[in-house]
Amino acid sequence: MIRxxxxxxxxxxxEVLKTVSxxxxxxxxxxxxxxxxxxxxxxxxxxxxxxxPDSGELAIGAETIRFEPGHHPNRQAVQRIRQQTGMVFxxxxxxxxxxxxxxxxxxxxxxxxxxxxxxxxRACELLDKVGLHDKADAWPASLSGGQQQRxxxxxxxxxxxxxxxxxxPTSALDPGLAAEVVSVLIDLAAEGMTMLMATHDLRLASQVxxxxxxxxxxxxxxxxxxxxxxxxxxxxxxxxxxxxxxG
Numbered sequence: 001m002i003r004x005x006x007x008x009x010x011x012x013x014x015e016v017l018k019t020v021s022x023x024x025x026x027x028x029x030x031x032x033x034x035x036x037x038x039x040x041x042x043x044x045x046x047x048x049x050x051x052x053p054d055s056g057e058l059a060i061g062a063e064t065i066r067f068e069p070g071h072h073p074n075r076q077a078v079q080r081i082r083q084q085t086g087m088v089f090x091x092x093x094x095x096x097x098x099x100x101x102x103x104x105x106x107x108x109x110x111x112x113x114x115x116x117x118x119x120x121x122r123a124c125e126l127l128d129k130v131g132l133h134d135k136a137d138a139w140p141a142s143l144s145g146g147q148q149q150r151x152x153x154x155x156x157x158x159x160x161x162x163x164x165x166x167x168x169p170t171s172a173l174d175p176g177l178a179a180e181v182v183s184v185l186i187d188l189a190a191e192g193m194t195m196l197m198a199t200h201d202l203r204l205a206s207q208v209x210x211x212x213x214x215x216x217x218x219x220x221x222x223x224x225x226x227x228x229x230x231x232x233x234x235x236x237x238x239x240x241x242x243x244x245x246x247g
Contacts (some may be wrong), residue, residue: 001023001024001025001026001059001060001061002022002023002024002047002058002059002060002163002194002196003022003023003024003057003058003059004020004021004022004023004043004046004047004056004057004058005021005056005057005058005059006019006020006021006055006056006057007019007020007021007043007046007053007055007056007057007058007067008020008053008054008055008056009039009042009046009051009053009054010054015218016039016042016218017039017042017043017046017053017218018217018218018219019056019219020039020043020056020215020218020219020220021220022043022213022220022223024163024194024196024211025194025210025211026194027192027193027194028189028194028195028210028211029185029189029193029194029195029196029197029208029209029210029211030195030196030197030209030210030211030212030213031197031198031199031204031205031208031209031211031212031213031226032044032196032197032198032199032212032213032215033198033199033200033202033205033212033213033214033215033241034214034215034216034221034241035216035241036200037217038215038216038217038218039215039217039218039219040198040215041167041168041198043198043215044165044166044167044196044197044198045167046058047060047085047163047165047196048081048082048085048087048165049065049073049078049081049082050087052067052072052073053067054067054069055067055068055069058081060081060084060085060162060163061084061162063077063080063081063084065077065078065081083159083161084161084162084163085161085162085163085164085165086156086157086158086159086161086163086164086165087156087165087167088149088152088153088156088164088165088166088167088169089152089167090167090168090169090171090172091172092140092145092148092149092151092152092172093152094140094148094151094152094155095140096139096140096141098140099136099137099138099139100127100132100135100136100137100138100139100140100143100151101120101123101124101127101136101137102123103140103151103152103155104122104123104126104127104151104154104155104158105119105120105122105123105158106155107155107158107159108122108123108158108159111159112159119158122158123136123154123158124136126154126155126157126158127151127154129154129157130150130151130153130154130184131150131180131184132147132150132151132154135147135151144177145172145173145174145177146173146176146177146178146179146180146181147180149169149170149172149173149177149180149181150180150181150184153169153181153184153185153188157188162194163194163195163196164188164193164194164195164196165195165196165197166185166195166196166197166198166199167197167198168198168199168200169181169185169197169199169204170182170199170201170204171199171200171201178201178204182203182204182207182208185197185204185208186207186208189208189209189210195208195209197209202230202242205226205230206226206227206230209226210225210226211223211224211225211226212224212225212226212229212230214229214233214235214237214238214241216237216241221235221237221238222234222235222237222238229242230242
């Protein structure tokens with residue numbers, strides 16, 4: 001389980017997150033939705049501490065970090081949090097000078113210190129899982145956007161994280177290629193992978209996520225089961241947002 005309690009984050013004078021509290025159940029998918037600038041991507045990046053909250057508390061499993069203004073969190077505690085997360089970015093961020101299989105292997109070799117043969121076997125297994133076994137030796141430039149994002153998912157899964165964080169995983173893709181990625185995420189959800197994703201794609205959220213959190217202006221407006229939030233939103237702001245994107 002992931003718990004974010006009273007998370008605040010400023011960029012200069014702008015308060016991006018305003019005492020946000022969210023719980024992500026283990027073995028489920030939670031979607032963060034909201035208009036641009038609502039804070040959903042920042043909140044996601046606070047989970048693996050790519051962004052450090054100004055105050056509040058973060059817990060993943062048995063590890064808890066408390067943030068206070070003017071104090072830097074313990075480096076070892078930060079590393080323990082990061083080791084439990086895998087990150088999928090909007091724009092893939094593959095290494096262009098490495099093949100698909102090398103991209104997936106890289107973290108296992110350089111961070112986990114796995115033997116190359118073991119890392120290669122794990123990478124091939126994961127490329128097969130995302131439907132790209134035949135693209136193991138392909139360069140990123142020769143792959144479609146959907147294929148590159150599937151390689152990125154395989155790379156994020158390689159060290160067996162407790163939670164997969166996805167930041168707008170389909171926003172850089174046209175609908176046909178996005179469907180390839182959605183299919184992989186649906187399969188992972190069916191396997192019980194804990195996932196937290198920031199997305200503007202309501203189709204993705206409704207298909208994959210069991211729970212959805214709607215943020216606006218740095219605060220949680222409404223959260224609950226995805227089906228209820230999309231079909232019968234309680235708050236007028238949620239109603240307007242869902243109607244705008246589905247109308």
